[in-house]
Amino acid sequence: MKITKYPLVIAFGLLVSLTACEIERIPETQISDPSFWRSESDLRNATNYLYTFLPAPTTEDVWSDDAFGTSANNISDGSRQAPSTANDYNDPYKIIRAANNIMEKAPTVPVTEDVYNRYIAEARFFRAWAYVQLFQKYGAVPLILKTLQEDSPELNAPAASRDEVMDAIYSDLDYASTLLPTPTQLGSADYGRVSNTAAMALKARIALFEGTRSKFHNYGEPAKHLTIARDAAKAVIDSQEHSLFGSYFDLFQYAGEGRQNRENILVKQFGISVAEQVANHNFSRIIETGALNGTKSLVDSYLMKDGLPIAQSPAYQAPNASYEVYAGRDERLAATFFKQGDAFISNAGYTVPPLQFHKTGFGTRKYFDRTDWSNQRSFIDRSIIRYAEVLLIYAEATFELQGSISDEDLGLTINSLRQRAGVAELTNSFVAEHGLDMRDEIRRERRVELAMEGFRYWDIMRWKIAENVLVKPVLGMYYFQGEFNTNVAVQLDPEGYLLLQDAEFLSFDPGRDYLWPFPINELGLNPGLSQNPNW
Template sequence: MRIMKSKFKYILSTCLLILGMTACDINRLPETSISDATFWRSETDLIAATNYLYTFIPGFNTEDVWSDDAIGLTSNNISDGSRLAPSTDGNYTSPYQLIRAANNIIEKGPKAAATTSQAVIDRYIGEARFFRAWGYYSLVQKYGDVPLILKILDDTSPELTEPASPREKIFDQIYQDLDFAASKLPTIATLGIGNFGRISNTGALAFKARVALFEGTRSKFHNYGDYKKHLTLAVAAAKAVIDSKQHALYANYFDLFQYAGEGLQNKENIIVKQYGVSLTDRVLTHTYFRGTLENGNKNPTKSLVDSYLMSDGLPITKSPLYKAPVKSTDVFVGRDDRLNQTVMKAGDPYIFTKKVFDVAVLVFQKTGFCFRKFSNIDDWNTQASSIDRPILRYAEVLLAYAEAKYELDGSISDADLDLAINPLRARGKIAKLTNAFVTTNGLNMRDELRRERRVELAQEGHRYWDLIRWKTAEIELPKPVLGNYFFKSEFGTTTTVNLTPDNYILVTAANFRKFDPAKDYLWPLPLNEISLNPNLKQNPNW
């Protein structure tokens, strides 16, 4: 695993070479001190240029607090509906920095033809087109229509004041870029240990499945566009990844998010954010466990915990196995094993000053729950973790395939459930999902597919965007934020806690949360961008 990470040191150091070339504002960037006359001459130059793109892969964050899965120590203006249009916003400018860097490579990469084969040039242009698609998806996901820029601009370029392009046109460009990338990039097996972490052809296809599922379901439930077009693409892209046989589920769910799950031997990871090699060769580290989870900046909610099934495959509201808990460990008894691997319970390894977890510290973990994914007692002590962050896993591809098939056809066969859903449930040690099981137990297949996605991908930054595309954010986000049952003998009485009438921790009352469906399904454009471009119009009602 550490050997596989050694390549990352090279990526970080070489990307600094061209940082000045690509890290400024996309619309108004002078050419750099690196002369085109001495660059773009070899494969080494193409590698150096594309390495910079990898710095835009997102690291650990607290984005789950935007959703109903988590809440931090303080209120969040996205999930509670209190935000205002900002003057500037890195969520808007950073993707355009990435897009400009990608456009630069796409335009200038062919100059290396004198010393480099077309196949090699296409490979790195494929990486650039993947990252251009990544940047545009990040933009349109949040803002809808945005300017579509496919070439390098200067201060006199008329594109600087063009209006935003329709989202359908942007998605068509994203698909074109990802199709090119998928056709030109090597397989993950061909990349091997030496190039582990670079985008593979299945990385491009898996990301296409994510993109097309988002737009297909969003257009379906928000009632615009041709949702079948996008869902058809999602099904095909996901199935292509499945049929490639390049990926498989990792046996141990907890270890997916530990050092044991890193590197080429883990066939589930398709795209990862790589961190450093060791404490003595750090390069890049994070403090996600100590600085975010243990400190209470991202705590699981009762809503998330309640979504985990009992081992018989039924929700806690239907299963005869469910018993009201009388102590904190009862919450985990007889449940989907992924709950045990995602949320701390008494007896789990914890932190260096309290090596075994007993109960959440309510002054920090306000819900009475603490996330467990990525927890590592040694990393807590050193305050320098180099556990990689999985960005796109094979599990997500399976979930995308199942959901897209269901939303496209209005049903899903047991064969497809066995292909895409039941392997995940088997890893969680819960009963299979079948059409007969749904009918017999008065369940809804759509709800069960969405539930499976929620628990499998919990704490990985998907839930908010799922609520947005399903058009259920207006239902779920205004609800009160609840936490664990208040076990007085375990939590004690030294911390003042608000409780519901049935003795659950009340973190935030419903009157402090809102979601306006007339505006909050799109983000506000930064005011400075609108003033720079008079043809750029603010999103409705902001």
């Protein structure tokens, strides 16, 4: 049963068991000899290489106002400089090169048209995936749609325009969504491989990014991209291939793995057990030692169960102890952060926040497993695209296009998530009655549903609010006297909250920091590439 549950992981095992030379050959243009490109198995193994680039659980939220690690982060505090090299730039081009190579070599493989189309579609999905990663960070980038030789003129080409990159992404994802199997067709046997709904969902994600970014940064055609985002998200919804998983907490545990969890659209698969491991991560140790801790800003955004913010709800009472922070709140809060009684690194479980590690007082629970912590390796799959995000995309794109959203669409999207979280429904009358703002509530829902999953930084970039939120003091939990370890030196703000970084040490340059700097070495290698503004 374990073997059939993780077919793609087993395929990875076959791939990484090749010699080092063979692994290096897979993404390179020199895979031209007939001794490799001879069968469907070769084509599948070449495509499997692309899956190795899917990300493990991430601490990237420390770039934003949602999280703080063990020390200040130079992206969130504005102190970084242009690097000489960067995997964030180079790795996507490795994917692109490998995908282009598969597309060029696949016609020589003696397979049926259906098999050929399937793997070309996978390659085009991953090429789009790579350009999405580049586009979010750098904006306009060199567009390479074929394998290059040492004398290829494209090596010295300038960056393509934002529109050209987006058109290429859309083209690849449209092709992939047409020819990839549905999740039902993949079934358990091929669980973990990309499906047509993964292509639709990725298209919706990047279209929402560019649609809202162009709207709030005042350029381009926002309505075009927002319409694409809305329609792609609705196509996933209408496919009826996906639904929300019953337990929010279990989404990020072993209980949420496999085909039985229809919320997952794309996952990064890992091994099976210590005895049968192919790939693993160590996220339980990473978060236990404090690499990803929630901020007061994020925690304050979680509603009370009556659907009102803590500043408005009559049910809210100021806590007198750390565990009381979670009383009467959106259930996702307690599922996302450790509280008294939760399973932790000892049999006694979690007591009070260990401030030497969980410096904000809010240690992240997602992907933590005590047995994995003991073994110093974990095999919990990373959920990369899930149905909840698709619902949020549909709601936001609909609102930004129309300036409003119907109660029916709220019921389909936001309220489906709130029902799982034990929070009262959001309706237009509820917003009017309590003086709320619908855009703020849609954004709030996205923030808490996707907390600590690597979305917040890109959200504040596209909404053009980073210049406001990243310059505020970074605060944590209220310092409850007598509860915390007094041997840990802390700094407090005037109201008694843990102060991790004061505003005087934070900066954000809106003329520079909404794009990432190209690595210096890349500018030297390609004279046609210009550095992003003010770097």
